[in-house]
Amino acid sequence: MNCSMLYDFPKILPIKLKHLIKRKIKKKESEKGRYCFMKKRFLALALTVVLGITSLTGCGAKEEPADSSAKSDVGTEEKETPADTPAGTEQTGSGEMVTLNFPNIWVGTDSKAEVFGKMITGFNEQYKGQYEVKVEEQTDYDAYRDKIRTLISTGDAPDIFTVDSMADLTLFAESGKIMDTTSYVEGNLADRFVESAIDNAKIDGVCYGVPYEMAVVPFMYNQKLLDAAGITELPASFEDFFDDCEKLKASGVFPTTQMTNDNAWTSMLWYSYALAACGGVDVYEKGLDDEAFVKAAEILKKMFDYTSSDAVGADASVVNGHFFNERAAIYTNGSWILGRIKTEGAEGLYDNLSISPGLSVDGKNGGAYVNSVLAYIVLGKQDDPNKQAAAEAFLEYITDPDRVLELSNSSGAMFAISYDASKITDPLMSEIMDQSKAAPFMIPYFNAAMPTAVANAFPSALESLVLGDVDAQGFVDMLKSAQ
Amino acid sequence: MKHKRQNTVGIVLFLLPALFLFIVFFVFPIFFVGIMSLFDWNGITDAGFAGLQNYAKIFSDKVFWRSLRNNVIWALSACFIQVPLALLMALILSKKPKFWKFFRTVYFLPQVISGIAIATLWSAVYNSEFGLLNGILRAVGLGDQAKNWLGNPSTAFICVLIYGLFYIGYYMVIMMAGITGIDQTYYEAARIDGANVFQTDIHITIPLIKYSLSTCVTLAAVFGLRTFEQVYLLTNGGPANRTSVLVLYLYNQMRNNNYGGANASSVMLILTGALVIVCIRKMFSSRDE
Numbered sequence: 001m002n003c004s005m006l007y008d009f010p011k012i013l014p015i016k017l018k019h020l021i022k023r024k025i026k027k028k029e030s031e032k033g034r035y036c037f038m039k040k041r042f043l044a045l046a047l048t049v050v051l052g053i054t055s056l057t058g059c060g061a062k063e064e065p066a067d068s069s070a071k072s073d074v075g076t077e078e079k080e081t082p083a084d085t086p087a088g089t090e091q092t093g094s095g096e097m098v099t100l101n102f103p104n105i106w107v108g109t110d111s112k113a114e115v116f117g118k119m120i121t122g123f124n125e126q127y128k129g130q131y132e133v134k135v136e137e138q139t140d141y142d143a144y145r146d147k148i149r150t151l152i153s154t155g156d157a158p159d160i161f162t163v164d165s166m167a168d169l170t171l172f173a174e175s176g177k178i179m180d181t182t183s184y185v186e187g188n189l190a191d192r193f194v195e196s197a198i199d200n201a202k203i204d205g206v207c208y209g210v211p212y213e214m215a216v217v218p219f220m221y222n223q224k225l226l227d228a229a230g231i232t233e234l235p236a237s238f239e240d241f242f243d244d245c246e247k248l249k250a251s252g253v254f255p256t257t258q259m260t261n262d263n264a265w266t267s268m269l270w271y272s273y274a275l276a277a278c279g280g281v282d283v284y285e286k287g288l289d290d291e292a293f294v295k296a297a298e299i300l301k302k303m304f305d306y307t308s309s310d311a312v313g314a315d316a317s318v319v320n321g322h323f324f325n326e327r328a329a330i331y332t333n334g335s336w337i338l339g340r341i342k343t344e345g346a347e348g349l350y351d352n353l354s355i356s357p358g359l360s361v362d363g364k365n366g367g368a369y370v371n372s373v374l375a376y377i378v379l380g381k382q383d384d385p386n387k388q389a390a391a392e393a394f395l396e397y398i399t400d401p402d403r404v405l406e407l408s409n410s411s412g413a414m415f416a417i418s419y420d421a422s423k424i425t426d427p428l429m430s431e432i433m434d435q436s437k438a439a440p441f442m443i444p445y446f447n448a449a450m451p452t453a454v455a456n457a458f459p460s461a462l463e464s465l466v467l468g469d470v471d472a473q474g475f476v477d478m479l480k481s482a483q
Numbered sequence: 484m485k486h487k488r489q490n491t492v493g494i495v496l497f498l499l500p501a502l503f504l505f506i507v508f509f510v511f512p513i514f515f516v517g518i519m520s521l522f523d524w525n526g527i528t529d530a531g532f533a534g535l536q537n538y539a540k541i542f543s544d545k546v547f548w549r550s551l552r553n554n555v556i557w558a559l560s561a562c563f564i565q566v567p568l569a570l571l572m573a574l575i576l577s578k579k580p581k582f583w584k585f586f587r588t589v590y591f592l593p594q595v596i597s598g599i600a601i602a603t604l605w606s607a608v609y610n611s612e613f614g615l616l617n618g619i620l621r622a623v624g625l626g627d628q629a630k631n632w633l634g635n636p637s638t639a640f641i642c643v644l645i646y647g648l649f650y651i652g653y654y655m656v657i658m659m660a661g662i663t664g665i666d667q668t669y670y671e672a673a674r675i676d677g678a679n680v681f682q683t684d685i686h687i688t689i690p691l692i693k694y695s696l697s698t699c700v701t702l703a704a705v706f707g708l709r710t711f712e713q714v715y716l717l718t719n720g721g722p723a724n725r726t727s728v729l730v731l732y733l734y735n736q737m738r739n740n741n742y743g744g745a746n747a748s749s750v751m752l753i754l755t756g757a758l759v760i761v762c763i764r765k766m767f768s769s770r771d772e
Contacts, residue, residue, distance in 0.1 A: 142738075149740070153526045171740065175527040260634075261719050309611040312634030312722050318610075327612075453739040460546075463723040467636055482739075 098390040099132045100159035105144050107137040111339035111411035112213075119407070123397045131390040133160065142262070152177050157380030159391060163209055166201075167452045169376055173208040179379040182207040184392055192399045197416040201376060209376025210395060211416040215334040215445060217269055217370040218432050221354040225253050225329040237360045238277060238299055245306035245330075254328040255306035260466065261315040263447060264459040267300065269332045269370060271458075272445040274299040276368040277361040281441035284449040288480045295361070297465060297472035304466045312466055324349065334374065335432050338412030355428060357435050369436045372444030373416060450479075457482035513753065520746035527740070537747035546724045547748065550732040551755070553640065557728065558707030558759060560644055566699050569654035574684050576655070577662040587659070591652030602716035605646045609633045609717075633718050636725045643726050647713050654699040661695030662688055697767040704759050708752065729755075 102120075106112040117135075124132050136158075138144040145168070148161050157177045163169045172178050185198050185207050193211065201211045221234060226244070229251035235241040245255035258267045275283045278299070279292030286292065304311060308322055320337075322328035324345040342350045360366030377398070379391045397403070401419040408415055409425050414433070424430045436442070447455040461478035464470045470478065520537055524530035541547045572590055576583045593601060608615045611631035620629045632642045665688065673683045689696070711730035714720060720727035720735070729752045736745035 146738075149526060171525060171527050260721060309631050310634065312631060313639075313718060314634075453741070456735065456739050459719075460721065460724050463721050467723055469723055 102160040115410040213375035215374040258307040258311040259314040336413035369439040371442040372448040525740040537743040561703035561707040569651040573658035661692035
């Protein structure tokens with residue numbers, strides 16, 4: 001680089017200013033010599049940078065309203081500094097428009113996407129000019145969890161989001177960055193929730209997450225394949241279940257569906273049912289040292305003798321593919337999958353489905369249901385009362401029983417909201433609800449009841465179990481070591 | 484003297500923005516990772532000083548050592564299989580045989596196609612129920628050899644490695660660029676002396692693209708050490724962590740809200756990478772002398 005390059009550098013300056021600087025630089029150059037000249041050129045360069053930054057800052061600055069009187073008519077106190085104005089609050093001519101951001105997982109191919117999308121549109125129309133919910137579409141559950149954790153750790157919790165485990169909810173509550181919603185759910189909205197849903201969602205007596213979607217998990221059988229295998233009655237015990245698996249295997253189909261990739265969802269649900277049968281209602285309270293966890297692991301391992309050869313390493317798409325295309329006869333998943341079975345399943349599959357609750361072991365603990373909160377609606381902590389009011393209005397809107405009924409009917413999902421069960425149009429969903437109500441006890445699924453690290457260790461521990469690296473006790477030991 | 488001083492000021496001025504960005508986006512994060520590896524931190528609440536406990540935990544974890552071993556194997560296979568394959572292709576295609584442009588594009592294609600698309604393709608190839616590989620085996624009467632390639636501990640890692648080896652296009656293009664820059668008079672002289680194609684490749688081409696080759700080896704080693712995408716998409720580290728690699732290991736630590744452990748793993752990854760780079764540089768610089 002030579003001196004002339006430096007001399008030409010401030011080309012972005014206005015021509016007059018550039019000439020002025022050049023003239024002055026030349027004058028000074030002759031007076032004080034080249035060393036001084038360099039200093040001035042540096043000054044010119046610095047001036048260029050400062051001017052550039054100033055102009056960029058000008059571009060990024062918010063436009064001040066032409067009429068300073070066009071300020072909020074909500075509330076009576078005038079705030080002095082615009083810095084106090086929360087992000088997402090925009091000034092309008094008629095009042096203060098409050099915008100809530102909502103990274104939402106119920107989009108795309110999710111069975112709730114259509115009706116939940118309509119609910120958000122309806123909310124925005126009802127509160128037009130006052131409140132607005134802006135959805136940020138997220139289609140990947142793992143990425144969604146990572147995003148929420150990152151946002152909370154950086155102190156930038158979204159205004160509205162969903163959490164699918166009590167472990168995460170507890171962690172977020174400890175951060176102090178999510179809103180206490182106890183006053184909402186125990187106030188105006190108290191009658192809307194199913195019995196004990198709020199109590200079960202509390203952490204030290206405080207409700208940080210509003211229980212919304214429920215995972216109600218039945219056994220699903222392809223009756224056509226069962227008939228073809230000569231099975232006339234649904235099994236009531238795991239002993240009968242494995243007898244039926246033999247018959248199904250002989251008939252040339254995969255008796256069960258299993259997976260070990262991602263969070264091993266389907267196999268984790270099978271394990272939860274095995275735990276209900278082996279350990280009863282308080283199996284999780286007894287902890288991982290209880291023998292039930294080992295016995296349930298033995299049942300789960302045996303199930304892998306009756307599944308597809310691609311089960312180890314399979315993800316949900318593989319499992320669904322086998323059941324939806326009638327290659328597998330027995331399946332378990334939340335009731336929300338009914339919507340997808342209707343639209344994506346083989347012709348007639350939905351009509352051939354039979355539903356049952358959990359099975360017994362040694363004649364004990366049969367008829368249980370795996371049932372837990374799948375999504376808590378969580379609100380980021382707000383300093384602005386207008387945003388709090390907007391969030392409360394949104395909660396009120398989406399927990400409206402009629403709207404939730406429509407959402408449930410369209411998607412097959414179930415909710416922690418009390419709505420008229422007689423209005424459920426889908427006979428299978430009605431049956432699931434009836435069986436669930438009649439169940440002698442319910443337990444949450446394994447991942448919902450365990451710390452995040454244990455839930456994350458489940459897939460690799462299961463693979464070790466199935467591949468024979470460890471026995472059932474070793475499987476449980478692997479889970480314990482992750483605690 | 485003054486002129487030299489002016490030049491120095493100019494150089495410093497031009498370097499400052501890059502230096503600033505380098506410090507903000509590389510030096511500071513590495514420093515931060517190093518510091519945070521000494522803390523017990525779940526990423527949400529306040530961190531507590533833990534000393535070297537995070538290192539002790541990962542060193543006592545079999546999965547960490549398996550991941551490190553897999554990374555080393557990955558890097559070595561990239562250096563000793565992927566790069567030589569790329570060199571071979573570069574040597575052949577630089578002679579401009581028929582359809583050389585077509586083949587150059589074909590070999591480079593994996594670099595420009597989304598990793599997810601390729602992983603889905605390979606999953607379909609390896610699937611035990613409807614996969615292409617088992618289909619071929621059954622068609623040629625080797626049905627008893629059909630297996631769950633990605634779910635079998637003895638084949639999973641090799642299958643993932645093979646998938647990775649198809650990414651030779653990047654190195655091939657670098658070496659082809661090197662070959663193009665070689666003065667043709669060397670080849671003319673060799674031909675006059677009676678050298679055949681193989682001899683000119685061995686004695687002229689390869690020595691003269693030594694720097695391209697060292698760049699490719701360095702990149703292959705670095706890419707091998709930071710492998711994540713292929714493993715995550717194809718096996719997610721399974722079966723039973725047999726295909727796990729260090730970046731996936733630290734990603735799983737983060738998923739468990741164990742950011743201290745993740746940072747300690749990152750430090751180990753950085754140190755391993757630095758060690759490998761030093762070794763490669765030493766190897767090539769000693770040959771210079």
